[in-house]
Amino acid sequence: MEDYRTKCIELLESRGVTVNDIADCARFLQADYHVDLKKEELLESVMSVLSKREVQNAIMTGIELDVAAEQGYMKDKDLAKILTRDEGLYGVDEVLAYGICNLYGSIALTNFGFIDKKKYGIIAKLNEDGKDTGTVNTFIDDIVGAIAASAASRFAHRWVK
Amino acid sequence: MEDYRTKCIELLESRGVTVNDIADCARFLQADYHVDLKKEELLESVMSVLSKREVQNAIMTGIELDVAAEQGYMKDKDLAKILTRDEGLYGVDEVLAYGICNLYGSIALTNFGFIDKKKYGIIAKLNEDGKDTGTVNTFIDDIVGAIAASAASRFAHRWVK
Amino acid sequence: MEDYRTKCIELLESRGVTVNDIADCARFLQADYHVDLKKEELLESVMSVLSKREVQNAIMTGIELDVAAEQGYMKDKDLAKILTRDEGLYGVDEVLAYGICNLYGSIALTNFGFIDKKKYGIIAKLNEDGKDTGTVNTFIDDIVGAIAASAASRFAHRWVK
Amino acid sequence: MEDYRTKCIELLESRGVTVNDIADCARFLQADYHVDLKKEELLESVMSVLSKREVQNAIMTGIELDVAAEQGYMKDKDLAKILTRDEGLYGVDEVLAYGICNLYGSIALTNFGFIDKKKYGIIAKLNEDGKDTGTVNTFIDDIVGAIAASAASRFAHRWVK
Numbered sequence: 272m273e274d275y276r277t278k279c280i281e282l283l284e285s286r287g288v289t290v291n292d293i294a295d296c297a298r299f300l301q302a303d304y305h306v307d308l309k310k311e312e313l314l315e316s317v318m319s320v321l322s323k324r325e326v327q328n329a330i331m332t333g334i335e336l337d338v339a340a341e342q343g344y345m346k347d348k349d350l351a352k353i354l355t356r357d358e359g360l361y362g363v364d365e366v367l368a369y370g371i372c373n374l375y376g377s378i379a380l381t382n383f384g385f386i387d388k389k390k391y392g393i394i395a396k397l398n399e400d401g402k403d404t405g406t407v408n409t410f411i412d413d414i415v416g417a418i419a420a421s422a423a424s425r426f427a428h429r430w431v432k
Numbered sequence: 433m434e435d436y437r438t439k440c441i442e443l444l445e446s447r448g449v450t451v452n453d454i455a456d457c458a459r460f461l462q463a464d465y466h467v468d469l470k471k472e473e474l475l476e477s478v479m480s481v482l483s484k485r486e487v488q489n490a491i492m493t494g495i496e497l498d499v500a501a502e503q504g505y506m507k508d509k510d511l512a513k514i515l516t517r518d519e520g521l522y523g524v525d526e527v528l529a530y531g532i533c534n535l536y537g538s539i540a541l542t543n544f545g546f547i548d549k550k551k552y553g554i555i556a557k558l559n560e561d562g563k564d565t566g567t568v569n570t571f572i573d574d575i576v577g578a579i580a581a582s583a584a585s586r587f588a589h590r591w592v593k
Numbered sequence: 594m595e596d597y598r599t600k601c602i603e604l605l606e607s608r609g610v611t612v613n614d615i616a617d618c619a620r621f622l623q624a625d626y627h628v629d630l631k632k633e634e635l636l637e638s639v640m641s642v643l644s645k646r647e648v649q650n651a652i653m654t655g656i657e658l659d660v661a662a663e664q665g666y667m668k669d670k671d672l673a674k675i676l677t678r679d680e681g682l683y684g685v686d687e688v689l690a691y692g693i694c695n696l697y698g699s700i701a702l703t704n705f706g707f708i709d710k711k712k713y714g715i716i717a718k719l720n721e722d723g724k725d726t727g728t729v730n731t732f733i734d735d736i737v738g739a740i741a742a743s744a745a746s747r748f749a750h751r752w753v754k
Numbered sequence: 755m756e757d758y759r760t761k762c763i764e765l766l767e768s769r770g771v772t773v774n775d776i777a778d779c780a781r782f783l784q785a786d787y788h789v790d791l792k793k794e795e796l797l798e799s800v801m802s803v804l805s806k807r808e809v810q811n812a813i814m815t816g817i818e819l820d821v822a823a824e825q826g827y828m829k830d831k832d833l834a835k836i837l838t839r840d841e842g843l844y845g846v847d848e849v850l851a852y853g854i855c856n857l858y859g860s861i862a863l864t865n866f867g868f869i870d871k872k873k874y875g876i877i878a879k880l881n882e883d884g885k886d887t888g889t890v891n892t893f894i895d896d897i898v899g900a901i902a903a904s905a906a907s908r909f910a911h912r913w914v915k
Contacts, residue, residue, distance in 0.1 A: 335497075338507055339506075345500075353489075365860035373695035374696060376647050380852065380863065381870050382867065383864070384863060530699065535857060542709050545710070548703050646843050657829060661822065671758075683811050
C-alpha cells in the first residue's frame with residue numbers, strides 16, 4: 272500500500288516527526304551491537320516497516336485520537352481528559368504499539384519497552400511537548416517508539432542471515 | 433474504578449448492547465463444557481471484567497472511534513471510510529480486543545477467535561447493523577466479543593479451582 | 594534459515610504431519626472467501642511461514658516438550674503429567690502458537706482461535722491421537738493450527754494487494 | 755493453586771533465585787515513582803503473581819528446558835545448542851515471558867522490555883552465569899524479569915486505586 276505510506280509519512284510530519292528522527296531512534300537501539308552503524312543504514316528498515324498495512328492503520332488511528340483530544344472535537348470528554356493528561360494507567364497507546372511490534376517478533380517488543388522507558392531523541396521531545404496543555408502526544412510517542420523498535424529488530428534479523 | 437464501569441455500561445447501552453447480551457455470548461462459549469449453565473451465572477464474570485481499567489479504556493476508545501466515523505466528525509477521512517466499510521484488513525479493532533483478552537490468558541484469546549468468526553447473538557446483530565451505511569460498529573463488535581471471551585475464560589479458571 | 598526449515602519439516606513428519614496437511618487446514622480457513630481455492634495455492638504460504646526463524650524455534654521447542662513427556666525422559670514429573678493429560682488450563686502451548694500468529698497480524702490470531710476450537714483435518718486427528726496414553730500431542734496441534742492460521746492470513750493479505 | 759506455587763518457589767531456588775531477588779527487581783522498576791519503596795512492600799505482589807496458574811506453567815516449562823539443555827538429556831541437539839549459547843535470535847524465552855506480562859497489562863510489558871535490556875540484580879547474575887559452558891539460564895532470566903515486571907505493574911495499579 273504505497274499510497275497510504277506516503278500519507279502516513281505526511282501525517283507523522285504534521286505532528287513533528289520525520290522518518291530520519293525514527294531512523295535515529297532505531298540506530299540508538301542497535302548501537303550496542305554495531306558501533307559504527309549510520310542512521311542511513313536503518314532508514315531502509317524504517318521505510319519497510321511503514322509499508323505494512325497494520326502499521327499504517329495504527330498510525331492513522333493513533334494520530335486521529337491525539338488530534339481529536341487536542342483540537343477538542345472528541346465527543347467523549349472523559350477520554351479527552353485522560354489523553355490530554357497522558358494518564359499512566361491508560362494503556363491503549365501501548366496496546367497499539369504492541370500491535371506493530373508483534374509483527375517483528377519478540378526482539379521488537381523488548382526494544383520498545385526499553386526505548387519507551389529510556390526516552391531518546393524525538394521520543395523525549397514528543398513526551399516533553401505533550402506535557403504542554405495545548406499538545407496531545409499520547410499515541411504518537413508510542414507509535415514512533417514501536418516503528419523504531421520494529422525497524423531495529425528487522426535490521427538485527429537481516430544482519431545475521 | 434467503579435464510576436468508569438457505570439459509564440462504560442451506559443456507553444455500551446447507547447450502542448445497543450446490554451450486559452445481559454454479553455453474558456449470553458459468554459454462556460455460548462462455555463456451553464460445550466457446562467450444558468446447564470445459565471446466563472446469570474456468567475453475569476458476575478462479565479461485571480468483573482468490566483471493572484478492569486484496561487477494559488474500560490478499550491471500551492471508551494473503541495466507541496469514540498465508531499461514533500466519530502458514524503457521525504462524520506472524524507478528521508481523517510481515509511480512516512473514516514475504512515471504519516465505515518469495516519474493511520477486512522483493518523485490524524486495530526482486533527488489536528484492542530486482544531488487549532482485553534490478554535489479561536485473561538490464552539483461553540480468552542482462543543475464545544475470542546472462535547466467537548469473532550462464528551458470530552453469535554448480539555455480535556451477529558452488531559455486525560449486520562454495521563453493514564448499513566448509517567451505522568459504524570467496527571470496534572464495538574470486537575470489544576463485546578473480547579469481554580464475553582474474557583468472562584468465559586475467567587469462569588472456566590474459577591470452575592477448576 | 595533454509596536448513597532449519599528442512600529440519601522442521603522432517604520433525605513435523607516424524608509426528609505425523611505433512612506440509613500438505615497444513616495447507617489443507619489453511620485452505621479450510623480461507624474457504625468462505627475463495628470457494629475454488631486449491632490446497633496447492635496455499636502451500637507456498639505454508640512454506641514461507643516455515644522459513645521464519647521464530648516459527649522454526651517454536652516447532653523445535655514444542656515438539657521437544659511433547660516428545661520428552663511422551664518418552665518419559667522429562668525431569669519435571671508434574672509437568673510431564675500435565676502435558677500427557679493435555680490439561681485445559683495449561684496454556685503454554687497456545688502462548689507458543691500466538692508467538693507465531695502475532696508475526697502475521699490480527700487476522701492470523703482470529704484464524705487460530707477458530708481452528709483451535711473447531712478442530713479440522715490433521716488437527717482433529719492429532720487431538721484424537723493425543724488422548725491415547727502413549728501419545729503426547731499437546732504442543733504440536735496448536736503449532737500446526739498457528740502455521741495454518743498464519744499461512745491463511747498471509748494469503749489473504751496478498752490477495753488484496 | 756497454592757501447592758504449585760510452593761513447588762515453583764522451590765524450582766526457582768534450585769536455579770539460584772529467591773522471591774526476595776525478584777521483589778528487589780520489582781522495586782528497581784518502581785524506584786522512579788516511589789523513592790522510599792522497600793523491597794518488602796513488593797513481596798506481596800510477587801507472591802500474588804506466583805499464584806497464577808499461567809505463571810506457574812511458564813516457570814515449570816522454562817526451567818525444564820534450561821535443565822534439559824544443561825544436563826544433556828534434551829533429544830533435539832540443535833535446540834540444546836541454541837539454548838546453551840542463548841542465541842540472540844531465539845525468542846521463545848521472551849514469548850513465554852510475554853505470556854506472563856500480558857496478564858498484567860501493557861505497563862508490565864514495558865517494564866519487562868526495560869529490565870531485560872538493562873539487566874539488574876539477579877537478572878544480571880543469571881545472565882552472567884549463563885555464559886559459562888556448564889550453565890543454561892536462557893529461560894529463567896526472562897521468566898524472572900517477567901514476574902518482576904508483572905509485580906511492579908500490579909503494584910502501580912493498586913497504588914492508584
